[in-house]
Amino acid sequence: METTVERLEAMFVKSEADLEYIEKRLKLDFINRPAETGSTAEENPAVMLENLRTIRSKHSELCTQLKEISAAQSESMNNIRSSLNSVSQLIQNLQQNQDLKVEPLTEEEKKAAELIGSFLTETKSQVSSSASEQQPQCESDPFKSSTLI
Secondary structure, three states: HHHHHHHHHHHHHHHHHHHHHHHHHHHHHHHHHHHHHOHHHHHHHHHHHHHHHHHHHHHHHHHHHHHHHHHHHHHHHHHHHHHHHHHHHHHHHHHHHHHOOOOOOHHHHHHHHHHHHHHHHHHHHHHHHHHHHHHHHHHOOOOOOHHHO
């Protein structure tokens, strides 16, 4: 029984060595073939695989940057909203403490307030929708390592 196991292990080791040799040989053939046939380097599968690995790396970097930018933008929008609310409350408190008559907003002030509110709401929805649209693309890697040789 032990001799059979040892033979199987030896066969697996030999198979792995053969596969490594075949892989190196194929890579060498892919590198040398374009020179012999006069084709360009872009048509070389080995070069294409290297380019694909580079693109894959850049893609993952861009996904990471997108997530960081989206988080920073969301945080900035929250800070702007918070600051706007604080300023509005501060103005109201000052007016009330000074016994000033709080006049209703003019049409221009109402339009400005609506514009700021709609802009902030619109920007928040764009950020959340773009983040949700982009996230699955970054999470699911189109260049799976299983497709690479």
